[in-house]
Amino acid sequence: MSLTSAEELKLKKKALDLRTNVLRMMKASRAGHVGGAMSSAEILTVLYFHIMNVSPENFKDNNRDRFVLSAGHKCLILYAALAELGFIDYSVLDTYGSMGCLLPGHPNMKIPGVEANTGALGHGLSISGGMAQGLKLNGSDARVFTVMGDGELAEGSNWEAFAAAAHHRLDNLLAFIDWNGLQIGGKTADVMNYSPLTEKLEAFGWSVINIDGHDLNAIVDAVTTASETKGKPTAVIAKTIKSKGLSFAEGKAGYHYWKASDEEIAEAEANLEQQRTELTAMEGGAE
Amino acid sequence: MNKEALNPRIVFGDALLEAGQKNDRVLAISTDSSGGSQLTAFKNAFPERHIEYGIMEQGAVGYAAGLATTGWVPFYAAIAPFVTGRPFEMLKDDLGYMKTNVKVVGRCSGVTYSDLGPTHHSIDDFAMLQTIPGMTILNPGDPVSIKKAVLAAADTYGPMYIRIGSPSMPVLYDESINFEIGKGIEMREGSDVTLIATGTMLAYAVEACEKLEAEGVSVQLIDMHTIKPLDTALISRCASKTGRIVTLEEHYINGGLGSAVARYCSETNPVPVKCLGVKDEWVGNGPYEPLLESCGLGLDQIVKDIAEFAK
Numbered sequence A: 001m002s003l004t005s006a007e008e009l010k011l012k013k014k015a016l017d018l019r020t021n022v023l024r025m026m027k028a029s030r031a032g033h034v035g036g037a038m039s040s041a042e043i044l045t046v047l048y049f050h051i052m053n054v055s056p057e058n059f060k061d062n063n064r065d066r067f068v069l070s071a072g073h074k075c076l077i078l079y080a081a082l083a084e085l086g087f088i089d090y091s092v093l094d095t096y097g098s099m100g101c102l103l104p105g106h107p108n109m110k111i112p113g114v115e116a117n118t119g120a121l122g123h124g125l126s127i128s129g130g131m132a133q134g135l136k137l138n139g140s141d142a143r144v145f146t147v148m149g150d151g152e153l154a155e156g157s158n159w160e161a162f163a164a165a166a167h168h169r170l171d172n173l174l175a176f177i178d179w180n181g182l183q184i185g186g187k188t189a190d191v192m193n194y195s196p197l198t199e200k201l202e203a204f205g206w207s208v209i210n211i212d213g214h215d216l217n218a219i220v221d222a223v224t225t226a227s228e229t230k231g232k233p234t235a236v237i238a239k240t241i242k243s244k245g246l247s248f249a250e251g252k253a254g255y256h257y258w259k260a261s262d263e264e265i266a267e268a269e270a271n272l273e274q275q276r277t278e279l280t281a282m283e284g285g286a287e
Numbered sequence B: 001m002n003k004e005a006l007n008p009r010i011v012f013g014d015a016l017l018e019a020g021q022k023n024d025r026v027l028a029i030s031t032d033s034s035g036g037s038q039l040t041a042f043k044n045a046f047p048e049r050h051i052e053y054g055i056m057e058q059g060a061v062g063y064a065a066g067l068a069t070t071g072w073v074p075f076y077a078a079i080a081p082f083v084t085g086r087p088f089e090m091l092k093d094d095l096g097y098m099k100t101n102v103k104v105v106g107r108c109s110g111v112t113y114s115d116l117g118p119t120h121h122s123i124d125d126f127a128m129l130q131t132i133p134g135m136t137i138l139n140p141g142d143p144v145s146i147k148k149a150v151l152a153a154a155d156t157y158g159p160m161y162i163r164i165g166s167p168s169m170p171v172l173y174d175e176s177i178n179f180e181i182g183k184g185i186e187m188r189e190g191s192d193v194t195l196i197a198t199g200t201m202l203a204y205a206v207e208a209c210e211k212l213e214a215e216g217v218s219v220q221l222i223d224m225h226t227i228k229p230l231d232t233a234l235i236s237r238c239a240s241k242t243g244r245i246v247t248l249e250e251h252y253i254n255g256g257l258g259s260a261v262a263r264y265c266s267e268t269n270p271v272p273v274k275c276l277g278v279k280d281e282w283v284g285n286g287p288y289e290p291l292l293e294s295c296g297l298g299l300d301q302i303v304k305d306i307a308e309f310a311k
């Protein structure tokens, strides 16, 4: 079911809130994996604020949906979402990068709301597959959502996990691949080319959906299609722009890990303020 | 030795079946070696709780971790090197760091696969797994303690590695033995030297003690079935009592039980420690017993080394 225009506007504002939280952590630490965090903002927004039944209140409930950030370095966007959901206090965001703070540069389960310790690439999909299989064995209809990076696909363990998920018919597993086309060393196609990915994943027994990863409606529709697809897991190849929302950094591999200067922070703040102004104007227009 | 000998893999398979009967959350996980790991009885009894992943030893550890987060207790059994060195980072991150309730069982460990060569030997697993905080390492030395280790593992939360061999093992204990994770067992009182043995070497140690006694050497024998957490209180007591310690294991002397005992003693109760195990070299290939002898782990060599050290 597609979003109403009011729902879409609300989620757009939420995605902007997440990006604003990311910038808040960057202001505190001045260093972080911001590129992949920003490219996956819409995916996490839709999952956490429209799809999944996850909240601080139900986090011990065995029937909650699970979210695993396989590309653990995108953790800034996860922390941003956890703050919006009330798992962590906003003030914790201001401690990012400080000695012993709750939020490391890769997520772990000490942080309320985090389901798996990730960071080393090529682990998250296997863990997610096990969760999906365990939920099925439990008779639960909860789902498992994973966000992977495109550079991460070069880890061979992912292909073990893809094969096993199809073999065990884990149709409660949905993997988003944040296809921003870049990794730390440059263009993913140049570093280690995994195109054509759709055909590879289909050959591995997955249902594959290609979308614009910044299109909220497309993300919602992909999840709907996935939940109607029985007997096989679904991969959503989400074409995105790395560092989306930061005009000076968009599509540049150099901002995979951003060491932010005062000037860049000011520019980033101006970018996000501008986006907020535009959304507020849309809101006015919608009334 | 006129003791009954049993196949440790069959003992493990029967113990896992019993654990599965007692606890309906226990799972058996295989990577194309279900039969070899003796999971067939479990599979027949609980087909829905037996999961096959094919030969993907890295991914299987991650899947096991995910299953554990949903309340299951996976026992993942396969040939030892392929569940330790092969997926080491998954053991570290997905089991250790995540503190998941997964039991990894390395069977046919040590140089069991003697003729298959170093790719199939597992004499480095203690060294690797000891570096993982919170990882329990069990290495039971007879069929009774294998069964007790499996049942204790099923009842105790946390990531664990259980190491078992393959050649038949003499029964050294009766069922009444108190097996407690982290507590070594004093099998024999002695005054000249303490022998701390583990796993497949325990039966050799028992025989060595008898021969040494005949030669006038009084040996205190410890079954150190838990490599981690190490029973340091017992080691301390033995160090004070006998003033000398020999360790015996089917593992490299680098990073094994001996290294752990020697480090502990040097810090707290300095006594000479002699480590018997595989030297820093590639083990060859051949029948099991002669191959052990080539590593200096034949009974006669063990007796000779201990007698010399005890002088």
Ligand SMILES: [Mg+2]
Pocket (backbone or CB within 6 Å): A036, A149, A150, A151, A178, A179, A180, A181, A182, A183, A188
């Ligand atoms: Mg990328």
